Amino acid sequence: MILDEIAAHARERVAAARARVPLEELRARAEALPRGDFRFEKALAGREAAFICEIKKASPSKGVIDPQFDYLGIAGQYEEAGADCISVLTESKWFLGSDDIFRAVRLAVDVPLLRKDFTVDEYQLYEAKVLGADAVLLLCGLLDTDTLRRYLAVCDALGLSALVETHDEAELRSAAAAGARVIGVNNRNLKDFSVDLNNAARLRAGVPAGAVFVAESGVSCPADAAALRQAGADALLVGEYLMRSLDKEEALRGLREAVK
Ligand SMILES: O=P(O)(O)OC[C@@H](O)[C@@H](O)c1c[nH]c2ccccc12
Numbered sequence: 001m002i003l004d005e006i007a008a009h010a011r012e013r014v015a016a017a018r019a020r021v022p023l024e025e026l027r028a029r030a031e032a033l034p035r036g037d038f039r040f041e042k043a044l045a046g047r048e049a050a051f052i053c054e055i056k057k058a059s060p061s062k063g064v065i066d067p068q069f070d071y072l073g074i075a076g077q078y079e080e081a082g083a084d085c086i087s088v089l090t091e092s093k094w095f096l097g098s099d100d101i102f103r104a105v106r107l108a109v110d111v112p113l114l115r116k117d118f119t120v121d122e123y124q125l126y127e128a129k130v131l132g133a134d135a136v137l138l139l140c141g142l143l144d145t146d147t148l149r150r151y152l153a154v155c156d157a158l159g160l161s162a163l164v165e166t167h168d169e170a171e172l173r174s175a176a177a178a179g180a181r182v183i184g185v186n187n188r189n190l191k192d193f194s195v196d197l198n199n200a201a202r203l204r205a206g207v208p209a210g211a212v213f214v215a216e217s218g219v220s221c222p223a224d225a226a227a228l229r230q231a232g233a234d235a236l237l238v239g240e241y242l243m244r245s246l247d248k249e250e251a252l253r254g255l256r257e258a259v260k
Contacts, residue, residue, distance in 0.1 A: 002060050002094075003190045007142050009093050010118040023123055030126040036159030040112040040135035041182050043084045044212045044235045049225075049259040050084035051252060052114065052214065054239035055105065057089070057096040061193040064096070065243050071101050072108050074248065079109040081249040082256075085135070087114040087237060099131060106132040114163060118142065125154050135161040135182075140171035141190060148178035163214060167199070172206045183207050184237065188217040197224060201231035222258035229259035 044050045055078075057069040066074075071088075078086050088105050089097035095116075102115060115133035117124060120142055128136045138151055148164065155162045164180035166172040167189060175183050185200045185207075200215040207213045215233035219225050220241050228236055238255065245251035 001191055002193075003141060006060070006091065006094060006118050007120050010091070010120045010124075013092065014121045014123050017127065018123060023126070026123065026126045026130065030129040030158060033129060034159075035157075036129075036134060036161075038134075038159060038161050040085055040114060040161035040163075041212060043112045044182065044214070047084060047235075049229050049233065049256075050235040051255065052085040052087050052235060052237040053078040053081075053083040053242050053248075053252065054087040054116070054237060055089065055101070056087075056116075056239050056243060058094065059240070060094040061188070062240060065240055069096075072104060074243070075105045075109045075111075077248040078242075078252075079111050081252040083111055083252065084235070085112045085114060087116045087239070090115055090117045090131075099127070102131050102133070119151065122151065122154060125151060125158065125160065129158045129160055133160065135163055138162050138164045138180075139190075140164065140166045140174050145174045145178050148174065148180070152178055152180065165216065166203065169203065169206060172203050176206070176208045176211070180211065182212045182214060184214040184216045186216045197227060198231075200228055200233055204232040219255070222254045225255045226258040 055071050055074055058064045088102045089095040090099050090102050091097050112134040114135040115128040116137050119138050163182050163184050164175040165184040165186055166175050167186050185203045187197050187199045188195045195218040197218050212234045214235045215228040216237040219238045
């Protein structure tokens, strides 16, 4: 199953990174940085419907989405267009992302940034902090409730926000039990890549009051965004549609219009 393969590869990447910079050293570096002020989640909560715009070159389900991949140009366009947050894939094998891309985007824009990777080790939380991330992704499909709780405590101590991603009721209960403040529902099943926009609507009722609810994946036109907003999404995470839009400002304007 692909998620297992991606997670196994993430563990290999962490092992290699640890051999270069040991955990203790990385943690000390992360803890020496100014504690973040959770501006990722503030940016999401501050709007009627917020947009997290994603920078990804490829995905396991679609292959290469943008062969040119002028990620700095894209980041600039997203910022110009008024993206509330930007998600940058750093997974290297299936999404063709990298920490270098993240660093470059961090230097180029002031928008809150989500470091989008497959978190399988506490090490990656410190990595994200040192990269200048405002938020990390925690997948319930990879982390049990106790581990989630532990990672959320580390994030809190660093001033990092966490987008806790779920796909079904059991995962949503786990996210809620762990105390997640930003809960995502992925409309794409990472096990077989099928997309069901109704997934967000179906799980909406299980999201604790006060948590920010992010609908993720599968937005392919303004009407999709409208439907997700109708289903109670506080924020939308949009990747492929924006990556394929030549005029990202116009595309995002269209999505915003649709959720009003
Ligand atoms: O390109 P889309 O269908 O708009 O989806 C964006 C985002 O939700 C998707 O990239 C995603 C959702 N959860 C993830 C977990 C890991 C990597 C990627 C993802």
